[in-house]
């Protein structure tokens with residue numbers, strides 16, 4: 249038998265305003281928390297010879313892997329940032345014109361994660377990259 253949260257709290261003896269406080273206080277835990285996202289450690293390797301990573305063989309190309317946007321700049325260097333935008337946490341960050349861009353509302357970030365407009369003011373978590381032959385390591 250399943251029991252919803254309100255029924256469970258009532259079964260424990262909560263009612264009226266006490267029940268309301270408990271129910272609404274728990275809802276606050278699910279609010280969006282501003283700030284950097286993808287807080288866990290990141291460490292993976294992309295094989296540049298893999299056809300799935302072909303976009304990384306040209307400038308301004310990018311792939312999304314393990315929740316990370318991995319890109320090659322116009323100058324040939326590799327950069328990486330979280331796919332989740334710091335504005336409203338949409339998984340919509342891409343790379344275009346040497347800039348990380350969120351396609352939802354237009355937040356923009358430079359390759360160091362610094363916000364370039366008001367929507368990007370919280371910055372974007374970026375990761376390190378290291379190339380060893382054709383193996384590109386992305387790590388925090």
Ligand code: FES
Nearest residue numbers: 333335336350353
């Ligand atoms: S969620 Fe990315 S700009 Fe709003």
